[in-house]
Amino acid sequence: MARAAGTVRTLKQRLETLRPLEQGRRIRGLLRHARLHEFVGASDPDVRFNDRARARISRRSQRGQDAQALGRSRGGFTTKIHAKSDASGDIIAFDLTGGEAADAPHFETLLDIGPDIQPRVVIGDKGYASKDNRAAARSRGVAPVIPYKANEKNKPAFFARTLYKARSRIEQGFGRLKRFKRIALRCEKTARNFRSIVSFAAGLCLIKFVHTA
Structure with missing residues:
Protein backbone atom coordinates (compact mmCIF):
# COMPACT_ATOMS: atom_id res chain seq x y z
CA MET A 1 0.00 0.00 0.00
CA ASN A 50 -7.58 4.38 -18.71
CA ASP A 51 -5.60 4.67 -21.91
CA ARG A 52 -7.59 2.00 -23.72
CA ALA A 53 -10.87 0.15 -23.50
CA ARG A 54 -10.86 -3.06 -21.46
CA ALA A 55 -12.64 -6.33 -22.08
CA ARG A 56 -16.07 -6.85 -20.63
CA ILE A 57 -16.14 -8.71 -17.31
CA SER A 58 -18.74 -11.40 -17.97
CA ARG A 59 -19.03 -15.04 -18.82
CA ARG A 60 -20.10 -14.33 -22.39
CA SER A 61 -18.22 -12.18 -24.81
CA GLN A 62 -20.00 -9.23 -26.38
CA ARG A 63 -21.76 -10.30 -29.52
CA GLY A 64 -22.37 -8.13 -32.53
CA GLN A 65 -25.51 -7.69 -34.56
CA ASP A 66 -24.65 -10.38 -37.07
CA ALA A 67 -27.25 -13.13 -37.42
CA GLN A 68 -29.72 -11.16 -35.29
CA ALA A 69 -32.13 -10.41 -38.16
CA LEU A 70 -31.52 -6.67 -38.00
CA GLY A 71 -30.88 -4.34 -40.90
CA ARG A 72 -31.20 -0.77 -42.08
CA SER A 73 -34.21 0.04 -44.27
CA ARG A 74 -36.31 3.09 -45.07
CA GLY A 75 -38.26 2.52 -41.89
CA GLY A 76 -35.12 2.50 -39.77
CA PHE A 77 -33.17 -0.29 -38.07
CA THR A 78 -35.78 -3.04 -38.21
CA THR A 79 -36.53 -6.71 -38.76
CA LYS A 80 -38.62 -8.02 -41.64
CA ILE A 81 -41.02 -10.91 -41.11
CA HIS A 82 -41.53 -13.00 -44.26
CA ALA A 83 -44.70 -14.95 -43.57
CA LYS A 84 -47.34 -17.04 -45.27
CA SER A 85 -50.87 -17.63 -44.10
CA ASP A 86 -53.80 -19.89 -44.79
CA ALA A 87 -57.05 -18.83 -46.42
CA SER A 88 -58.24 -17.31 -43.13
CA GLY A 89 -55.20 -15.06 -42.81
CA ASP A 90 -53.66 -16.94 -39.87
CA ILE A 91 -49.84 -17.04 -39.97
CA ILE A 92 -48.72 -20.65 -40.39
CA ALA A 93 -45.02 -20.12 -41.19
CA PHE A 94 -42.53 -17.27 -41.27
CA ASP A 95 -38.86 -16.39 -41.63
CA LEU A 96 -36.83 -13.46 -40.28
CA THR A 97 -34.34 -11.26 -42.09
CA GLY A 98 -32.95 -7.79 -41.74
CA GLY A 99 -35.07 -4.85 -42.73
CA GLU A 100 -33.04 -4.26 -45.90
CA ALA A 101 -33.75 -7.72 -47.35
CA ALA A 102 -35.93 -7.99 -50.44
CA ASP A 103 -39.04 -10.15 -50.63
CA ALA A 104 -38.42 -11.95 -53.91
CA PRO A 105 -35.37 -14.04 -52.82
CA HIS A 106 -37.41 -15.52 -49.95
CA PHE A 107 -40.28 -16.76 -52.08
CA GLU A 108 -38.98 -20.32 -52.41
CA THR A 109 -38.18 -20.40 -48.70
CA LEU A 110 -41.79 -19.58 -47.87
CA LEU A 111 -42.99 -22.30 -50.24
CA ASP A 112 -40.93 -24.97 -48.47
CA ILE A 113 -41.51 -24.06 -44.80
CA GLY A 114 -44.60 -24.60 -42.72
CA PRO A 115 -47.02 -27.52 -42.30
CA ASP A 116 -47.03 -30.39 -44.78
CA ILE A 117 -49.97 -29.09 -46.80
CA GLN A 118 -50.05 -28.90 -50.58
CA PRO A 119 -51.69 -25.59 -51.55
CA ARG A 120 -53.34 -25.12 -54.91
CA VAL A 121 -52.71 -21.40 -55.22
CA VAL A 122 -50.06 -19.05 -53.86
CA ILE A 123 -50.88 -15.34 -53.73
CA GLY A 124 -48.23 -12.65 -53.41
CA ASP A 125 -47.80 -8.97 -54.15
CA LYS A 126 -45.49 -7.38 -56.70
CA GLY A 127 -42.55 -7.74 -54.33
CA TYR A 128 -42.45 -11.44 -55.27
CA ALA A 129 -42.92 -10.84 -59.00
CA SER A 130 -40.24 -12.59 -61.02
CA LYS A 131 -40.04 -15.26 -63.68
CA ASP A 132 -38.03 -17.58 -61.42
CA ASN A 133 -40.54 -17.36 -58.57
CA ARG A 134 -43.46 -18.22 -60.82
CA ALA A 135 -41.51 -21.15 -62.25
CA ALA A 136 -40.64 -22.33 -58.73
CA ALA A 137 -44.32 -22.32 -57.76
CA ARG A 138 -45.37 -24.23 -60.88
CA SER A 139 -42.64 -26.83 -60.34
CA ARG A 140 -44.24 -27.57 -56.95
CA GLY A 141 -47.67 -27.92 -58.46
CA VAL A 142 -48.91 -24.54 -57.20
CA ALA A 143 -50.54 -21.89 -59.36
CA PRO A 144 -48.88 -18.49 -58.79
CA VAL A 145 -51.17 -15.48 -58.49
CA ILE A 146 -48.63 -12.66 -58.52
CA PRO A 147 -49.25 -9.44 -60.44
CA TYR A 148 -46.76 -8.51 -63.12
CA LYS A 149 -44.61 -5.44 -62.88
CA ALA A 150 -44.98 -2.62 -65.37
CA ASN A 151 -41.55 -3.27 -66.91
CA GLU A 152 -41.99 -7.05 -67.34
CA LYS A 153 -42.12 -8.44 -70.86
CA ASN A 154 -44.49 -11.02 -72.31
CA LYS A 155 -47.21 -10.37 -69.78
CA PRO A 156 -50.29 -12.55 -70.27
CA ALA A 157 -53.60 -10.89 -70.97
CA PHE A 158 -55.43 -12.78 -68.19
CA PHE A 159 -54.81 -12.30 -64.49
CA ALA A 160 -56.90 -13.84 -61.68
CA ARG A 161 -57.97 -10.60 -60.04
CA THR A 162 -60.71 -12.27 -58.03
CA LEU A 163 -58.24 -14.61 -56.36
CA TYR A 164 -55.77 -11.81 -55.84
CA LYS A 165 -58.28 -9.98 -53.64
CA ALA A 166 -57.72 -12.70 -51.03
CA ARG A 167 -54.23 -11.27 -50.42
CA SER A 168 -55.85 -8.90 -47.94
CA ARG A 169 -56.18 -11.86 -45.56
CA ILE A 170 -52.47 -11.98 -44.83
CA GLU A 171 -52.44 -8.23 -44.31
CA GLN A 172 -55.11 -8.78 -41.69
CA GLY A 173 -52.95 -11.50 -40.16
CA PHE A 174 -50.03 -9.11 -39.86
CA GLY A 175 -52.38 -6.59 -38.29
CA ARG A 176 -53.23 -9.09 -35.57
CA LEU A 177 -49.54 -9.78 -34.95
CA LYS A 178 -48.76 -6.09 -34.61
CA ARG A 179 -51.23 -5.83 -31.75
CA PHE A 180 -48.55 -7.50 -29.66
CA LYS A 181 -46.25 -4.73 -28.47
CA ARG A 182 -43.16 -6.94 -28.26
CA ILE A 183 -43.52 -7.72 -31.97
CA ALA A 184 -44.41 -4.25 -33.21
CA LEU A 185 -41.44 -2.68 -31.38
CA ARG A 186 -38.95 -5.57 -31.71
CA CYS A 187 -38.36 -5.63 -27.95
CA GLU A 188 -36.27 -8.81 -28.15
CA LYS A 189 -32.56 -8.39 -28.71
CA THR A 190 -31.70 -11.70 -30.36
CA ALA A 191 -33.32 -13.28 -33.39
CA ARG A 192 -33.97 -16.48 -31.46
CA ASN A 193 -36.01 -14.72 -28.78
CA PHE A 194 -37.87 -12.63 -31.34
CA ARG A 195 -38.70 -15.75 -33.34
CA SER A 196 -40.11 -17.34 -30.20
CA ILE A 197 -42.32 -14.32 -29.48
CA VAL A 198 -43.64 -14.26 -33.04
CA SER A 199 -44.36 -18.00 -32.89
CA PHE A 200 -46.17 -17.59 -29.57
CA ALA A 201 -48.26 -14.69 -30.86
CA ALA A 202 -49.12 -16.54 -34.07
CA GLY A 203 -50.24 -19.50 -31.96
CA LEU A 204 -52.50 -17.28 -29.89
CA CYS A 205 -54.06 -15.91 -33.07
CA LEU A 206 -54.79 -19.45 -34.23
CA ILE A 207 -56.78 -20.15 -31.05
CA LYS A 208 -60.11 -18.58 -31.82
CA PHE A 209 -62.13 -20.14 -29.00
CA VAL A 210 -61.04 -21.07 -25.49
CA HIS A 211 -63.44 -23.25 -23.45
CA THR A 212 -63.20 -22.91 -19.69
CA ALA A 213 -65.11 -24.87 -17.07
Missing part, protein backbone atom coordinates in the same frame (compact mmCIF):
# COMPACT_ATOMS: atom_id res chain seq x y z
CA ALA A 2 2.79 2.44 0.86
CA ARG A 3 4.58 1.69 -2.37
CA ALA A 4 1.40 2.24 -4.42
CA ALA A 5 0.67 5.53 -2.68
CA GLY A 6 4.22 6.73 -3.35
CA THR A 7 3.86 5.88 -7.01
CA VAL A 8 0.63 7.86 -7.27
CA ARG A 9 2.21 10.83 -5.44
CA THR A 10 5.16 10.81 -7.86
CA LEU A 11 2.78 10.74 -10.79
CA LYS A 12 0.80 13.70 -9.43
CA GLN A 13 4.00 15.69 -8.98
CA ARG A 14 4.94 14.95 -12.56
CA LEU A 15 1.56 16.22 -13.72
CA GLU A 16 1.96 19.43 -11.71
CA THR A 17 5.33 19.98 -13.36
CA LEU A 18 4.04 19.43 -16.89
CA ARG A 19 0.82 21.41 -16.49
CA PRO A 20 2.42 24.89 -16.91
CA LEU A 21 4.11 23.71 -20.11
CA GLU A 22 0.87 22.75 -21.83
CA GLN A 23 -2.14 24.45 -20.34
CA GLY A 24 -4.71 23.15 -22.79
CA ARG A 25 -3.97 19.44 -22.68
CA ARG A 26 -6.32 17.09 -20.91
CA ILE A 27 -5.20 14.77 -18.14
CA ARG A 28 -6.04 11.78 -20.27
CA GLY A 29 -3.48 12.80 -22.89
CA LEU A 30 -0.79 13.30 -20.23
CA LEU A 31 -1.33 9.85 -18.80
CA ARG A 32 -1.10 8.25 -22.22
CA HIS A 33 2.46 9.59 -22.63
CA ALA A 34 3.53 8.56 -19.12
CA ARG A 35 5.76 5.52 -18.68
CA LEU A 36 4.02 2.23 -18.11
CA HIS A 37 5.89 1.38 -14.90
CA GLU A 38 4.39 4.45 -13.24
CA PHE A 39 0.96 2.79 -13.37
CA VAL A 40 2.05 -0.40 -11.61
CA GLY A 41 0.22 -0.61 -8.30
CA ALA A 42 -1.87 2.50 -8.95
CA SER A 43 -5.63 2.00 -8.59
CA ASP A 44 -7.31 5.26 -9.47
CA PRO A 45 -11.11 4.89 -9.26
CA ASP A 46 -11.67 7.25 -12.18
CA VAL A 47 -12.06 5.01 -15.25
CA ARG A 48 -11.51 7.97 -17.58
CA PHE A 49 -7.77 7.69 -16.85
